Every structure is written in C-alpha cells, then in structure tokens.
Amino acid sequence: MDHVDIIEDVIKVEKLVDLVTSPSYGAITTFIGTTRDNFDGKNVTRLEYEAYIPMARKKMLEICGMVREKWKVGNIAIVHRIGVVPVKEASIIIAISSAHRRESLESVHFAIDTLKATVPIWKKEIYEDGSNSWKENTEWKHSKING
Amino acid sequence: MELNTFANVRVLFFAKSRELVGEKETVINYPSRISTRRILNELLERYNSLSVISENLILSLNEEYLDINDDLIINLKTGDELAVIPPISGG
Numbered sequence: 528m529d530h531v532d533i534i535e536d537v538i539k540v541e542k543l544v545d546l547v548t549s550p551s552y553g554a555i556t557t558f559i560g561t562t563r564d565n566f567d568g569k570n571v572t573r574l575e576y577e578a579y580i581p582m583a584r585k586k587m588l589e590i591c592g593m594v595r596e597k598w599k600v601g602n603i604a605i606v607h608r609i610g611v612v613p614v615k616e617a618s619i620i621i622a623i624s625s626a627h628r629r630e631s632l633e634s635v636h637f638a639i640d641t642l643k644a645t646v647p648i649w650k651k652e653i654y655e656d657g658s659n660s661w662k663e664n665t666e667w668k669h670s671k672i673n674g
Numbered sequence: 675m676e677l678n679t680f681a682n683v684r685v686l687f688f689a690k691s692r693e694l695v696g697e698k699e700t701v702i703n704y705p706s707r708i709s710t711r712r713i714l715n716e717l718l719e720r721y722n723s724l725s726v727i728s729e730n731l732i733l734s735l736n737e738e739y740l741d742i743n744d745d746l747i748i749n750l751k752t753g754d755e756l757a758v759i760p761p762i763s764g765g
Contacts, residue, residue, distance in 0.1 A: 560765050576764070579688055579757055582737035583764070607764060619765050639765060647734070647757070648764025649689035661690040663730075663761035672732065672739045 530604040531587035533578050533648075538606050543622040547602035552624040556631040558639050560619040562612050570655035576609040576618060579647040583607070586646040590638050594623070597637065598630040605638065607648055618650070644670040679706040681750040685717070686757040691731065694723040695758075704750050711745040717758065724758075732759045 530546055540557060547555055562574045591603045601624035612618045621638050625631040644666035653659045686699045702720070704713065710733060718728050733740045734757045735748065 577689060577692075578764070579686065579734075579737075579759070582734060582757070585737050643762075643765040645762075646764050647688065647759055647762055649760065650763045651689070661760065662763035664763050664765065667762045 528602040528604075529588060529591035530602070530606075531584055531591065532606045533580050533583055533609055534606060535608070535610045538608050538617050538620045540617070540620055540622075543604040543606060543620050546604045547622045547624040549601055549624060552601035552626055554626070554628040554631045555622060555624045556628075556635040558619070558621045558635050559617050560639070561617050562614045564614045566652055566654075571614065571652050572655055573614065573653050574612045574618065575651045575653060576607075576612060577649050578607065578609050580609075583646050583648055587642065590641050590645070593641065594634045594638055598625065598634045600625040600630050600634050603634075603638070605642070607642075607646075609648070640666055643667065645672060680704065681706050681754060682752045683750055684753075684755045686755065688757065688759065689763075690727055690760045691724060691758040694726070695721050696723075702756075706750050707747060708750060709745050709747050710740045713740075713756065727760055730761050733757065734759055 544555060564571050587605050594600060594603060604622045606620050608618050621635050623631045623634050643664040651659050651661050680703050682701050683704050685702050687695045692698055718724050736755055
C-alpha cells in the first residue's frame with residue numbers, strides 16, 4: 528500500500544504506523560521532521576508551509592514508486608503537514624514497513640532526502656523579532672531538476 | 675501550413691513568488707509554440723517584482739518540472755497549467 532497525503536492538521540504518528548503495520552512485515556521505520564526553535568542564532572516561533580498540492584501528491588507517489596524499485600518493502604505512508612506548524616510539532620512523517628529491518632531503514636532515508644529535492648512544498652521561518660525567511664533545501668539546490 | 679496560434683494558460687504562483695506578484699494565479703495568453711526560457715522571460719517582464727528571485731525560479735507544466743536550462747521548445751494549449759516554482763523547502 529502506498530499512502531500519501533497533505534493535511535492541515537496535526538499528523539498522528541500512531542495512525543501512520545497502524546497503516547503500514549502488517550503480520551508479514553517484521554520492521555517499521557519512521558522519520559519525523561519537527562519544527563526547531565532556532566536557526567543561525569535566531570529564535571524561530573513557527574514555520575508556515577504551503578504546497579502545490581496536486582503536484583506534490585504526484586511527486587510523493589513517484590517517491591513510493593522509486594522506493595519499490597530499489598527495495599522490497601511492504602507498506603509506505605508519507606504525510607506532510609501544511610499551514611502553521613508550531614515549534615516541536617511534526618511537519619513530515621514517513622513510515623515504511625518491510626520483512627526485515629534493512630529495507631525499511633534505508634528506504635525511509637532515501638524517501639526523506641528525495642522528498643526534499645523534488646516535492647513542491649515551501650516553508651517560511653517566522654522569527655521572534657517578527658521577520659521571516661523562505662527557506663531552500665540543499666537537496667533541491669543540488670538536484671537535477673534545478674539544473 | 676503553419677498558423678501563429680495562441681493558448682490561454684493558467685499560471686500559478688507559490689511561496690515567495692506568490693508574495694512578490696501579489697496573487698495566487700492568473701491567465702496568460704502565450705504563443706502555442708514557445709521556448710521555456712521565453713515563458714520565463716515574459717513572466718519577468720510582466721511581473722518586475724519577480725526579478726529579485728529570477729535566477730532561482732523554475733517552471734512546471736501540468737505538474738511536471740520544465741528544464742529551463744535546455745531552453746526547449748514546447749507546445750502549449752488552452753487549459754494548460756503552468757506554475758512558478760521558487761526553491762523548494764519541504765520536509
């Protein structure tokens with residue numbers, strides 16, 4: 528099963544783990560990306576995300592396809608949150624199950640790196656002093672898409 | 675026989691490009707056969723505010739990235755959806 532979603536609510540990790548759990552798979556790896564309270568010495572109060580939703584979903588499904596070409600995995604769940612994401616809360620959760628641990632560990636690492644390089648989602652950091660900044664992923668800077 | 679035809683294309687703006695342009699989307703009448711570089715140049719002429727990030731923008735057509743550097747000639751048709759994509763930062 529490939530489950531991808533973009534939501535405006537809190538992402539519940541238990542829900543994603545439930546989705547990928549299966550009697551025939553003995554390993555589940557999760558990655559949770561959360562909002563940090565600092566960047567470059569500045570205090571971050573929150574992040575604001577936006578997405579080109581239909582294209583982002585399409586690119587997330589393509590990542591599921593790439594994962595399946597590279598590893599024998601069971602179920603894949605990738606959920607990204609948009610809108611305001613306060614400090615400590617999750618903006619992205621990825622959960623992948625597989626029969627044994629290696630495939631799920633490696634494929635989750637690949638999935639988050641590829642998401643950062645290819646999926647049209649943007650974040651703006653809002654600082655304590657009221658200023659803000661649109662961010663750029665280094666994975667995107669170095670990706671082929673960006674020439 | 676080659677006719678000079680045009681297409682009404684929906685253009686979407688995201689993130690910093692949306693803030694600079696001041697709108698989420700618009701419709702632009704483009705020649706049906708056009709290079710990717712010219713699409714971008716015409717957008718920059720129409721929206722001078724985008725010039726501050728002109729080196730960092732790419733485009734997508736119908737939810738697929740276009741390669742700006744290769745300067746391909748592409749075919750546009752009415753109803754197509756272009757998007758202005760500033761550097762991404764998901765995750």
